[in-house]
Amino acid sequence: MDWRSKLLHPDAPPAGFKSLAPSTHRASTTVFPNFAATADATWQKPYTYGIYGTPTTLDLSQRIATMTGGSHTFIVPSGQAGIALINLALLRPGDHVLIPDTIYGTHRDLMRQLITQLHIEATFYNPLGTLSAHLRPNTRLVWFESPGSVTMEVQNIPALMEELRGKDILTVIDDTYSAGVLFRPFDHGIDISMQAISKYIGGHSDLVLGCVTTAPHTDHALYLKLGDTFRILGLTASPDDCTLALRGLQTLSVRLAAAAESALTLARALENHPAIAIVLHPSLPSNPGHSSFMRDFTGPAALFSIVFHEHTTREQTEAFVDALRFFMIGYSWGGTTSVVMAYPDDTRIVAQHGPxxxxxxxxxxYTADLLEDIHQALAVAKIS
Ligand SMILES: Cc1ncc(COP(=O)(O)O)c(C=O)c1O
Incomplete structure (x- = not known):
């Protein structure tokens, strides 16, 4: 064989080699052993086409299903892609969907734009209220997101699920806050959980991925609906990113515990600070839905917000953010570096808190460094 042909053909996997590192299997073409094997090449068979996944993608999928107690996990290119997959797979023209008012901003945009254009009605409900008054004969899907990722409202999931009992309505949670471990959606009867792997599972601010997991009690038809929409939309994730996520999974529990402890220490230290009107952290009794949080979650994540007093101006808030040295200004969280974000007062979910x-x-x-940083930034911004 000519060396040029030789270079093009992959060797067999090395015999006798085993390593501790997750391996990356990339593929557009998946090779069949013979033509007869192409006869039943569907997305449900593991290795038939690159878009349906490689051993790396499916390894990540199986580990997340195991971790969350789910039945099947689809790995998609972003958390937002997971949100889109669920809504597009399960809603049809004429249907109605309910979403908490505090939902992730781009999910809200999807509802207001694409979903509305498809003649699907989307209405928003108070995450701390009840559902019954919002339900319609055509309600097909109810979303939860708890705690809200900016204003931290914790939903009373058991009570909300009770309102839906016996109704032909699917339930789904954006479980990104809990990383699939601090809350057990399927124990509460929720049908589908999604999360942005970009946050705590990825854990190092260097990848964007999402996942959608079905509950063990759901039927095969739901799996087929999600899987077929996954296939038609071509929502394949890169195996390279999946390798990073597999590495992130190895340290998820220790990273999350350490960051969460630091966050709670900071939240408690800031709670009585004269410059701060409210600290929004679900472990604090003053947080909306705190009792639900203590009952339903095994612990907090590392996300919290502070609200300055009413006399604090927008300029002071922005000066505070700019003066921080350890906290990087950015939206996506869950990595090893602390991040900070302020929200303009026209952002609907923070409207009540102004800028x-x-x-x-x-x-x-180190927690003490972060606290000192916050104190010096308050002084620079002259917030008191
Ligand atoms: C609660 C929540 N859900 C979903 C997403 C979307 O995730 P991704 O950035 O991977 O699209 C985010 C991102 O910030 C989020 O905070």
């Missing part, structure tokens, strides 16, 4: 809300995503820096 005075600042959200922190705590990383793995």
């Amino acid at each position: 005075r809300l600042v959200r922190f995503g705590i990383g793995l820096e």
Whole structure:
């Protein structure tokens, strides 16, 4: 064989080699052993076409299904892609969907734009209220997101699920806050959970991925609906990113515990600070839905917000964010580096707090350094 042909043909996997590192299997073409094997090449068979996944994608999928107690996990290119997959797979023209008012902003945009264009009605409900008054004969899907990722409202999931009992309505949770471990959606009867792997599972601010997991009690038809929409939309994730996520999974529990402890220490230290009107952290009794949180979650994540007093101006809030040295200004959280974000007052979910809300995503820096940083930034911004 000519060396040029030789270079093009992959060797067999090395015999006798085993390593501790997750391996990356990339593929557009998946090779069949013979032509007869192409006869039943569907997305449900593991290795028939690159878009349906490689051993790396399916390894990540199986580990997340195991971790969350789910039946099947689809790995998709982003958390937002997971949100889109669920809505597009399960809603049809004429249907009605309910979404908490505090939902992730781009999910809200999807509802207002594409979903509405498809003649599907989307209405928003108070995450701390009840559902019954919002239900319609055509309601097909109810979303939860708890705690809200900026204003931290914790939903009373058992009570909301009770309102839906016996109704032909699917339930789904954006479980990104809990990383699939701090809350057990399927124990509460929720049908589908999704999360942005980009946050705590990825854990190092260097990948964007999402996942959608079905509950063990759901039927095969739901799996087929999600899987077929996954296939038609071509929502394949890169195996390279999946390898990073597999590595992130190995340290998820220790990273999350350490960052969460640091975040709670900071939240408690800031609770009685004279410059701060409210600290929004679900472990604090003053947080909306705190009792639900203590009952339903095994612990907090590392995300919390502070709200300055009403006399604090927008300029002071922005000066505070700019003066922070350890906290990087950015939206996506869950990595090893702490991040901060302020929200303009026209952002609907923070409307009640004006331009005075600042959200922190705590990383793995030394807690005392972070606290000192917040104190010096308050002084620079002259917030008191
Ligand atoms: C609660 C929540 N859900 C979903 C997403 C979307 O995730 P991704 O950035 O991977 O699209 C985010 C991102 O910030 C989020 O905070």
